[in-house]
Every structure is written in structure tokens, then in C-alpha cells.
Amino acid sequence: MPIRSGSARWQGNLTDGSGTVRTGKGGLQGNYSFKSRFEEGEGTNPEELIGAAHAGCFSMAFSKALSDAGFTPTSVDSTAKVHMGQTDAGFSVTKIDLETTGDVPGIDESTFLKIAEEAKANCPISRLLAPGVQEITLSAKLA
Known part of the structure; x- marks a missing residue:
């Protein structure tokens, strides 16, 4: 069976930083931040991907x-x-x-x-x- 992967890059501190998440073959990519994860900000978050x-x-x-x-x-x-x-x-x-x-x-x-x-x-x-x-x-x- 193939091994699947995803990646993430975070820049900055927890509350003011931002990042991107991407599936291994690039089918999905999205920006995420403290606000998109713990509030109602724009972007995605790990829980949506789950x-x-x-x-x-x-x-x-x-x-x-x-x-x-x-x-x-x-x-x-x-x-x-x-x-x-x-x-x-x-x-x-x-x-x-x-x-x-x-x-x-x-x-x-x-x-x-x-x-x-x-x-x-x-x-x-x-x-x-x-x-x-x-x-x-x-x-x-x-x-």
C-alpha cells in the first residue's frame, strides 16, 4: 500500500503567525491561522482536514x-x-x-x-x- 503524506509550514508565534497546509500530491492546500483554528477567521484548520x-x-x-x-x-x-x-x-x-x-x-x-x-x-x-x-x-x- 502507498504511504500518504501531508505537510505544514508555520511562520511566527501562535497567535499572530500563519501557515499553510498541503496534501502530499498538492490536491488540497490552504492557509491557516490562530483565528481560523480557534475563532471564526478565514482559512482552514487541522480539524476541518480531519x-x-x-x-x-x-x-x-x-x-x-x-x-x-x-x-x-x-x-x-x-x-x-x-x-x-x-x-x-x-x-x-x-x-x-x-x-x-x-x-x-x-x-x-x-x-x-x-x-x-x-x-x-x-x-x-x-x-x-x-x-x-x-x-x-x-x-x-x-x-
């Missing part, structure tokens, strides 16, 4: 699970709302509200809901976020 990753991963996992069960979806639209709050450990992601709408011909509501719950439990990003990361490595260099 939300987009979670929504994208879940939509694909749900589509696969529906197809595997014999229900080919016309579309699956998902949103992940990432909540950040102050905890004893500092600022943390405290909750993610995953919302999805599927256009799935021939499926009943209870089957749809059951498959959605299974997809939520088995989507790789859900599995990553639910218990937390088991290992984080760091390679640091001083420029």
Missing part, C-alpha cells in the same frame, strides 16, 4: 458495504463535524458528529441504518480516531 478525511473515508466504506450487501448506492453524501474543546490535557478533539445521506435504491431503512453503523465501525479513519493513535513517530531537524 473532518474531510473522515467524511471521505466513511462515504467510501459505506458505499462498499452497501454494494457488498447487494444495494448499489447512487450517492453517499457525508459530513463529519469535529468538535474541539478544552480538557485537562489541553485542547482536544472531544467529539465527531458523522452525518450521511445515501441515495440507495431498493433498501429499507433498518437495513440502511445497520449497514451505516457497520461502516462507521469499520472505516479506517473511524478506527484510527476512536481509540486514538497507537504510535506517533517524529523526525526533527533544526534548519
Whole structure:
């Protein structure tokens, strides 16, 4: 399997500085700042990127699970709302509200809901976020 990457550059101090984030192949790039992260300023932030990753991963996992069960979806639209709050450990992601709408011909509501719950439990990003990361490595260099 390929290794995926993202990068970020921050310039300045926490409250007055600014930065850019970018996906490895440059498909997404955005500016971010203290205001875009902790207030309502212009730009993106890491939590939005986590939300987009979670929504994208879940939509694909749900589509696969529906197809595997014999229900080919016309579309699956998902949103992940990432909540950040102050905890004893500092600022943390405290909750993610995953919302999805599927256009799935021939499926009943209870089957749809059951498959959605299974997809939520088995989507790789859900599995990553639910218990937390088991290992984080760091390679640091001083420029």
C-alpha cells in the first residue's frame, strides 16, 4: 500500500503567525491561522482536514458495504463535524458528529441504518480516531 503524506509550514508565534497546509500530491492546500483554528477567521484548520478525511473515508466504506450487501448506492453524501474543546490535557478533539445521506435504491431503512453503523465501525479513519493513535513517530531537524 502507498504511504500518504501531508505537510505544514508555520511562520511566527501562535497567535499572530500563519501557515499553510498541503496534501502530499498538492490536491488540497490552504492557509491557516490562530483565528481560523480557534475563532471564526478565514482559512482552514487541522480539524476541518480531519473532518474531510473522515467524511471521505466513511462515504467510501459505506458505499462498499452497501454494494457488498447487494444495494448499489447512487450517492453517499457525508459530513463529519469535529468538535474541539478544552480538557485537562489541553485542547482536544472531544467529539465527531458523522452525518450521511445515501441515495440507495431498493433498501429499507433498518437495513440502511445497520449497514451505516457497520461502516462507521469499520472505516479506517473511524478506527484510527476512536481509540486514538497507537504510535506517533517524529523526525526533527533544526534548519
